[in-house]
Amino acid sequence: MFTVTSICKAQGKVVDYYTQAGKANLTSLWHAPKIYYVGAPEPWDTFPEPIGFIGSNYQRFYIHYTSVVKDASNPYLYKVQGKTRVKNNICSFSGTITVRQAKRHLEPNTEYPQYKYGYLICEVDLKEDPKQAGSGTITGKMTTNWYIKEQGQFAYDTLEPFDGFSNNECVGRWTPYNGGPSKVCNWGDFRIPQSGSLDTGVGEFYVSDKYINNGWQNYMKALLAGDGKADGKEALAEEKRAWWNGK
Known part of the structure; x- marks a missing residue:
């Protein structure tokens, strides 16, 4: 899986684009219809739901903004x-995404x-709601890929949605409010960063x-159904299913 460093090396030279990012509204990179x-x-499709895991056993983790x-x-x-x-335990959360760096690739796509x-x-x-069961805090670093549309707006990067495509990869940790040990908690769109032996796919x-019984049974059944x-x-x-709406 790519880390921030390997992404930069793979794409060659970059220049700072932090000022431009500050002037833009980037909400559609993380949340849009x-x-x-x-x-x-047929270019329009629903915004992807992230896939994720929590803990050393790669238990499936869901997150929805x-x-x-x-x-x-x-x-x-x-x-x-x-x-x-996680499983059937749902927690509400509020928090922040803070842009710390913005870089533009010099090499043409x-x-x-x-x-x-x-x-x-x-x-x-x-920060998950402390009144809810199994709640805690999540901190992490996320890499978000973008391109600039003809109108000059930042857009979710779909320039090369080929094998291995991913976006919004977050490497984080979940820490429970009850004082228990923190756990690795990673997610991303289409792929999960630093997923170790969980992800054995090549193109997807x-x-x-080994880990299917840790919450991944339905995902794999749906994936195989999609492949016919x-x-x-x-x-x-x-x-x-819109589980975040109680449906």
Whole structure:
């Protein structure tokens, strides 16, 4: 899996783009009804739900932002609200995403050289509701890839949505309020960073048989159904279910 360092090396030279990022509203990089896949026959699709894990046993972790709003006084701070889920335990959270770095790649994109593109390095600080069971805090660093649309706006990077595609990769830790030990808590769109032996896929996220029983049964059933390998209509529906709304 890519770390921040390996992303930078893979893409070559970069220049600072922090001032430009501060002038923009970046909320649609993390929360929007849909994203636009550049060059696709049917370019609009629903915004991806992150996939994640928590703990050394790679228990499946869900996170959904219900609101992302740019702070009125700090141009690099975004206030977020949402919900997390582990098994059937759901917690509300509020917190912040803070942009710490913004870089633009100098080398043209191989598919679409007309677009500027780059990445953000952000700090994530989330606090689950302490009144809810199994709650705690989550802190981490997230890498978000973007490109600049014709109108000059930052957009979710879909310039090369090929094998291994990912975005919004967050490496974090969850710390319970009850004083127990903290746990690794990572997530991302389409792939999970630093997922070790959990992810055995090449072109897409694919769960190792060793960890399927840690909350990944439905995900894999839906994945295989999507590939035409199994009858998994119920599994596909479950993956699309708006659990954060109690549905």
